[in-house]
Amino acid sequence: MNSLLPTYGPRTIEIAQASGSYVTDVSGNTYLDFVMGIAVCGTGHRHPYVQQKIEEQLNRVWHTSNLYMISGQQRVAEKLTKGTHLTHAFFCNSGTEANEAAFKLVRKWTKKTKIVTFTQSFHGRTFAMLGATGQDKVKQGFGPMVNDFIHAPFNDMEALNLIDKETSAVWLEIVQGEGGVVVANQSWLQALQEKADEYDVKIVVDEVQTGIARTGTRFAFEQTPLQPHIVTLAKGLGSGIPVGAMLTTTEATEIFGPGSHGSTFGGNPLAMAAAEATLDILFTPTSLQHVKDMGDYLKKGLTQFVDGERFIEVRGLGLMVGLVSSEPVAEWVTQLAETGLLVVMAGPHVIRFLPSLRVTKSEINEALMKLEQILQKEGVV
Ligand SMILES: Cc1ncc(COP(=O)(O)O)c(C=O)c1O
Incomplete structure (x- = not known):
């Protein structure tokens, strides 16, 4: 059986x-x-270098929880944000968790519940991320979704009119991965940035698949006019050791204080050893x-x-x-x-x-x- x-x-x-x-x-x-x-x-x-760094960490300590300092988190956060407008990281274990952290942050930050996302997107399988995902097949049988999300056609100029003063965030992939390897147009992204600026709307870029050098820059947003408030990562970050991250700006330190979010395993020493070695290799x-x-x-x-x-x-x-x-x-x-x-x-x-x-x-x-x-x-x- x-x-x-x-x-x-x-x-x-x-x-x-x-x-x-x-x-x-x-x-x-x-x-x-x-x-x-x-x-x-x-x-x-x-x-071999990533394996060596993981083996060295295996011989020191595997897990401590976030009750104790894990200095690898600080080093990985610095390597991820260096040379960008992003300044702070939160570590978790997967892409959907990184997106869930972003969802909570945006809710608390803006106190609004309208998020513009796009059809054919994929953002993960937690309940909020089923709502965010623009593909019906992942939602079937699960009843009512978290209904903050409105799905607009991707690369569609007119759809950007959905971004208004009620909107808390606009949430997108630069290249829709699961949706068919669809690349966002530069002119559309420029217009999206302008709309977001006009109404003070947060931009969340899901780089779970596109991030960590996959598209030829550290993050795909670096090839676009976008200045996201939040970037989510996972997949490539640990070379195969599970790890996710949400990157954001200094302003968010006011929103996500002690007790507002957490994870038992997130940013554990083993994951951080794998992530640090991965970035040393790929971010050159x-x-x-x-x-x-x-x-x-x-x-x-x-x-x-x-x-x-x-x-x-x-x-x-x-x-x-x-x-x-x-x-x-x-x-x-x-x-x-x-x-x-x-x-x-x-x-x-x-x-x-x-x-x-x-x-x-x-x-x-x-x-x-x-x-x-x-x-x-x-x-x-
Ligand atoms: C763009 C994007 N976001 C989120 C996820 C979910 O990541 P995970 O499977 O690590 O939860 C995926 C997975 O394919 C993805 O491609």
Whole structure:
């Protein structure tokens, strides 16, 4: 009997070993991993420096709770905020928790309950974040949602008129990840910033998927005109060790004082060791340039498959890339795994590529070859 609640669909692959861009399953099959735990292992699997720092921490102390000082939190907060307008961090364990912290902060800060969010967004699965998420499929069967959230069409200028003096916050992803790798337009973001300024509305940028160098800058908002009051992070922050964070500005220290929010595990020493090592590797100009270069290389390589019929478009930022099809892509994703390439869907029509941020040209070539093999077999190319 299967003793697990069937919240996930059937899973046929169990990964037993992982290193860099490659994983091996329990039967000994090796795969080139362009999923990376869904944009989590940005440094690649088991990066030796991250592993060393985690092992050193394992030999000191694992857990203390936030009753005691954890100096790693201060160091990680500084590394995350340095060179930005953001000044303070709160640590938690996942993306949905980081967003939940942002929701509580915005409620207390603005004392208003109207938040403008966008269709096809994904913000997590706590109750408030189900309300925030702009996809009905995650809400079915759960009854009334937290109803602060209004869902406007993404990249739609007219929709910005929903931002008014009753609005507490506007909440968005710069690249909608689960929603299909949809990149926000610069002119739309400029207009959004102006509307938010006009009505003194907080801007919350969910960088759970786009953050920690995934798009070629430390945070995706750095490539936009946005000056968010709150940025949420998780996924890539710990290279695979669970950790989330909410970043905000000095003003918020007045709102989130002692007792207003907390977490038993949030910012634990092990997570902080992993996060600090991850940032040391990924937040360097060379490393960020590598993400941009490899992102361009991958996009260019995928463009050869765009025929205007079966494949319509390649889109994304940095190493968050989607190949958009006119047809459902589930079968391609299964076939690619069978040829040894792991990719993940972003909605029914988009094949999403989320390789290690240290991926090499030859690994990208290998992925493109595997894709070509499958398409040739199907008579597509
Ligand atoms: C943009 C975004 N926000 C929030 C979440 C939720 O993060 P978690 O699964 O760590 O709770 C995700 C997860 O895919 C995400 O992509």
